[in-house]
Amino acid sequence: MSSVQLIVGLGNPGDKYEQTRHNAGFWFVDEIARQFGVEFRPEAKFLGHAARVQSNGLDFWLLKPTTFMNRSGQSIQALAKFYKIPVESILVVHDELDLPPGVAKLKVGGGHGGHNGLRDTIAAMGKEFMRLRIGVGHPGHKDMVVDYVLKSPSKTDRQLIDDVSYEATRVVPDLVKGDWAKAMQDLHTKS
Numbered sequence: 001m002s003s004v005q006l007i008v009g010l011g012n013p014g015d016k017y018e019q020t021r022h023n024a025g026f027w028f029v030d031e032i033a034r035q036f037g038v039e040f041r042p043e044a045k046f047l048g049h050a051a052r053v054q055s056n057g058l059d060f061w062l063l064k065p066t067t068f069m070n071r072s073g074q075s076i077q078a079l080a081k082f083y084k085i086p087v088e089s090i091l092v093v094h095d096e097l098d099l100p101p102g103v104a105k106l107k108v109g110g111g112h113g114g115h116n117g118l119r120d121t122i123a124a125m126g127k128e129f130m131r132l133r134i135g136v137g138h139p140g141h142k143d144m145v146v147d148y149v150l151k152s153p154s155k156t157d158r159q160l161i162d163d164v165s166y167e168a169t170r171v172v173p174d175l176v177k178g179d180w181a182k183a184m185q186d187l188h189t190k191s
C-alpha cells in the first residue's frame with residue numbers, strides 16, 4: 001500500500017453545519033491537528049483550510065475543503081496536484097451511514113454509495129484513494145438521509161463518534177508509513 005501523504009476530512013464549512021453528522025470528517029482532521037499541535041490556515045488556491053504535519057519522521061498534509069460537500073473533489077485535486085500527491089496516497093475521511101456510531105473502517109477504492117463528497121472526489125480524482133469511514137448510523141429510510149446528515153447527532157452518538165475518531169487517529173502514523181495491514185488490524189479489532 002502507498003503511504004498516506006494527504007488526509008482529507010469531508011464536511012461543510014460554516015457554523016450552521018459544524019456540529020452535523022456530515023462533518024465527521026472535519027472532526028477527525030481537527031483531532032489530528034490538535035494531537036500534532038498544528039493549525040489549519042485558509043488556503044485560497046486549495047479552496048480549503050490546510051495544515052502540514054511534520055513530526056517524528058512523519059510528513060503529511062491535512063485538508064478541510066471549504067467548497068461544500070458536493071464540490072470536495074475540486075479542493076482535493078488542487079492540493080494534490082500542487083504537491084504532486086498521487087491519488088493512492090490520499091486518505092479521505094467521511095461520515096458513513098452504513099456503520100453505526102462507534103465504528104470506523106478503512107477501505108480502498110469503491111463507489112460513492114450516494115455520498116456527494118465521495119461522488120465529487122471520484123469525479124475529480126478517480127476512485128483509488130483510501131477511505132476512513134466513520135459510522136454515524138442510518139435514519140432508517142433513504143428519504144430521510146439528507147435531513148439526518150445535516151442534523152447534530154444525539155449526545156450519546158456524538159460521544160461514540162468522537163471516541164472511535166480518537167481510536168482511528170492512533171493508526172495515522174502507520175498509514176503515513178504505508179503499513180496499511182497494521183493500521184487496519186489495529187482499528188478493526190478495536191472498533
